[in-house]
Amino acid sequence: MSTRTxxxxxxxxxxxxxxxxxxxxxxxxxxxxxxxxxxxxxVGRKGLRYKDRATQxxxxxxxxxxxxxxxxxxxxxxxxxxxxxxVGVVASSxxxxxxxxxxxxxxxxxxxxxxxxxxxxxxxxxNVIASSAAIRYGLRGPNLMVCNGETSGLDAVHWAxxxxxxxxxxxALVLGVEPDNDVxxxxxxxxxxxxxxxxxxxxxxxxxxxxxxxxxARIGAYRRSAGxxxxxxxxxxxxxxxxxxxxxANGVIQCAAAVGRFxxxxxxxxxxxxxxxxxxxxxxxxxxxPGAAR
Amino acid sequence: MMSRxxxxxxxxAATGSGVDELFESLCAGRSGRAELRGxxxxxxxxxxxxxxxxxxxxxxxxPRRATNLLVEAIGQAAADAGIGEDLSGIPILIGTGLRExxxxxxxxxxxxxxxxxxxxxGTGLRExxxxxxxxxxxNACSASLYALAxxxxxxxxxxxxxxxTVIVAGVDVLTESMYGLLERVHPVPPxxxxxxDRNRTGVLMGDGAAAIVLxxxxxxxxxxxxxxxxxxxxxxxxxVTAPSPEGIAQAMRNAYSLAGVKQSDVDLVMLHGTxxxxxxxxxxxxxxxxxxxxxxxxxxxxxxxxxxHTSGASGLINLIVGLRALxxxxxxxxxxxxxxxxxxxxFRFVTGEAAAGEQLRVAQINAFGFGGxxxxxxxxxxR
Numbered sequence: 001m002s003t004r005t006x007x008x009x010x011x012x013x014x015x016x017x018x019x020x021x022x023x024x025x026x027x028x029x030x031x032x033x034x035x036x037x038x039x040x041x042x043v044g045r046k047g048l049r050y051k052d053r054a055t056q057x058x059x060x061x062x063x064x065x066x067x068x069x070x071x072x073x074x075x076x077x078x079x080x081x082x083x084x085x086x087v088g089v090v091a092s093s094x095x096x097x098x099x100x101x102x103x104x105x106x107x108x109x110x111x112x113x114x115x116x117x118x119x120x121x122x123x124x125x126x127n128v129i130a131s132s133a134a135i136r137y138g139l140r141g142p143n144l145m146v147c148n149g150e151t152s153g154l155d156a157v158h159w160a161x162x163x164x165x166x167x168x169x170x171x172a173l174v175l176g177v178e179p180d181n182d183v184x185x186x187x188x189x190x191x192x193x194x195x196x197x198x199x200x201x202x203x204x205x206x207x208x209x210x211x212x213x214x215x216x217a218r219i220g221a222y223r224r225s226a227g228x229x230x231x232x233x234x235x236x237x238x239x240x241x242x243x244x245x246x247x248x249a250n251g252v253i254q255c256a257a258a259v260g261r262f263x264x265x266x267x268x269x270x271x272x273x274x275x276x277x278x279x280x281x282x283x284x285x286x287x288x289x290p291g292a293a294r
Numbered sequence: 295m296m297s298r299x300x301x302x303x304x305x306x307a308a309t310g311s312g313v314d315e316l317f318e319s320l321c322a323g324r325s326g327r328a329e330l331r332g333x334x335x336x337x338x339x340x341x342x343x344x345x346x347x348x349x350x351x352x353x354x355x356x357p358r359r360a361t362n363l364l365v366e367a368i369g370q371a372a373a374d375a376g377i378g379e380d381l382s383g384i385p386i387l388i389g390t391g392l393r394e395x396x397x398x399x400x401x402x403x404x405x406x407x408x409x410x411x412x413x414x415x416g417t418g419l420r421e422x423x424x425x426x427x428x429x430x431x432x433n434a435c436s437a438s439l440y441a442l443a444x445x446x447x448x449x450x451x452x453x454x455x456x457x458x459t460v461i462v463a464g465v466d467v468l469t470e471s472m473y474g475l476l477e478r479v480h481p482v483p484p485x486x487x488x489x490x491d492r493n494r495t496g497v498l499m500g501d502g503a504a505a506i507v508l509x510x511x512x513x514x515x516x517x518x519x520x521x522x523x524x525x526x527x528x529x530x531x532x533x534v535t536a537p538s539p540e541g542i543a544q545a546m547r548n549a550y551s552l553a554g555v556k557q558s559d560v561d562l563v564m565l566h567g568t569x570x571x572x573x574x575x576x577x578x579x580x581x582x583x584x585x586x587x588x589x590x591x592x593x594x595x596x597x598x599x600x601x602x603h604t605s606g607a608s609g610l611i612n613l614i615v616g617l618r619a620l621x622x623x624x625x626x627x628x629x630x631x632x633x634x635x636x637x638x639x640x641f642r643f644v645t646g647e648a649a650a651g652e653q654l655r656v657a658q659i660n661a662f663g664f665g666g667x668x669x670x671x672x673x674x675x676x677r
Binding site for chain 2: 084085088089094095098100101102104105106108109112113114116117118120121122124125126127128130131132134135137138139140141142143144145146147148149150151152155159162163165166168183186187188224225226247279280281
């Protein structure tokens with residue numbers, strides 16, 4: 001399946017990874033040996049207790065991307081500059097709540113259900129990243145959690161684009177995040193996950209224009225299929241190996257890197273590609289610089 | 295929003311496999327409730343669930359049960375629609391609350407084989423149906439209706455390379471972690487699902503899967519089961535587990551508006567009706583508010599009283615049962631509903647025997663999930 005989507009633009013982006021805390025730094029790196037992301041330094045300590053790492057990272061990315069897009073203003077958690085119903089959320093993560101599931105299961109097996117914490121209930125639901133971002137920042141549009149394997153991040157961008165193009169919502173935050181922890185490391189056979197992620201604000205071109213928002217990139221063709229994606233349709237960018245497995249965050253991180261490159265004045269289209277022959281499918285998405293010819 | 299024909303259906307739950315068997319069991323008031331089949335019961339206070347009885351041995355769980363139920367439902371729907379078993383290039387949108395987390399649990403505790411490629415359903419569907427445009431959405435208990443909304447948006451796109459056919463599915467099986475945490479928050483461990491009853495004790499999970507084949511137009515379809523008029527989706531942005539009547543009511547109003555129907559056009563409401571203390575009152579408050587003086591108009595029922603809470607599958611199971619009800623004029627009862635809560639006192643619940651001989655055209659399907667993610671679909675029968 002492929003779609004040639006037009007009329008959807010990127011008006012905000014954010015990244016939080018060890019070694020990169022801006023889209024421009026991401027496009028250059030990220031550097032090896034960076035410190036772990038500390039969500040409390042970005043959004044304060046309030047409300048982080050009982051939230052899993054993925055949800056905390058999601059809060060920090062949501063705040064940063066909405067502010068970057070001019071949709072959130074003011075102190076603390078801020079205030080939306082647009083109607084709450086006009087902002088949707090599409091989040092992507094594969095490993096998000098595996099730690100909660102494993103911990104609750106261990107408690108049930110080793111003690112009994114009575115020893116589990118009721119505070120774990122929301123975190124046991126895999127959509128907690130998407131819904132928690134919406135609750136904290138008051139985003140009342142469609143709220144979607146994509147857990148679709150290696151292609152998940154680009155799929156999330158695709159579904160945000162689809163909902164905007166169909167007129168279901170004017171704009172959507174796209175969040176890609178993967179936490180690192182013992183459960184994830186065991187699942188990855190010893191490797192580690194990125195322990196961070198990226199976020200984008202996608203918006204109908206007309207809605208962006210109405211509020212005078214700067215266009216940072218335009219969304220081009222998306223394709224998901226078995227096997228590899230074929231010839232490059234723009235510059236490829238890859239997260240360095242030392243950053244770890246990006247999984248469901250990968251596609252969103254690649255899009256954020258493209259925005260970083262466009263912000264620096266480069267006009268060459270970007271071709272984000274995730275998944276491949278070893279996975280159930282691959283996906284590709286073309287991003288165009290603002291104002292560049294199609 | 296354009297109406298889209300539903301040309302194939304498949305479903306499996308504790309109460310039966312295949313749409314015919316499932317619907318007849320529900321109309322007969324047969325419940326799928328039984329003692330826990332796959333877990334060590336000594337670990338839990340609650341002892342019952344609504345599981346599909348397909349494990350090789352009592353008390354022993356096996357991996358990939360969710361994938362297997364999903365494959366069963368999709369296979370039924372594809373056969374019903376006459377589209378064959380090679381589903382390459384056809385988008386398959388799967389709504390689920392818990393993905394293959396049960397397989398992950400068995401890997402974590404018992405060392406069964408598992409990799410990260412097995413968390414979502416694309417890998418299994420590629421193996422079975424050669425499917426490559428698969429999307430797993432983990433949207434809690436409204437997941438399959440959310441997937442339906444996206445399918446509708448996809449079919450609404452213009453262009454040579456947009457699909458004519460989309461498969462929408464929903465699936466969930468019990469996980470030990472979710473079963474345990476759900477009973478943990480109930481003061482008294484739930485014993486059975488009694489939606490909207492004032493003496494209900496809460497929710498119990500069920501296994502289930504459902505699938506439909508949705509098409510851009512009915513040209514060349516062997517049969518049309520009904521029309522999808524519209525699906526509305528939103529988020530309360532209120533609380534991680536507690537629902538908001540205002541958010542739910544807004545989703546219902548949006549659905550009527552998108553579908554171009556009035557409240558008074560709705561003949562049947564397939565309620566979400568989980569039997570939790572919070573959901574049923576919030577759902578009833580929202581529906582009563584939206585229907586206003588016409589609250590005693592549509593028939594209402596909640597089949598989770600027989601299937602248990604099938605989480606991500608439940609919206610689509612409700613849709614399939616609802617369409618069959620429209621087309622046959624028969625509506626399954628809400629088992630175990632003796633005394634409705636005050637908020638639902640004015641509704642026309644089907645209780646006891648199934649309703650029969652009804653003239654029904656339009657049904658409303660409700661699905662609400664943790665995080666306040668609400669979905670409401672409007673479908674039309676063919677009778």
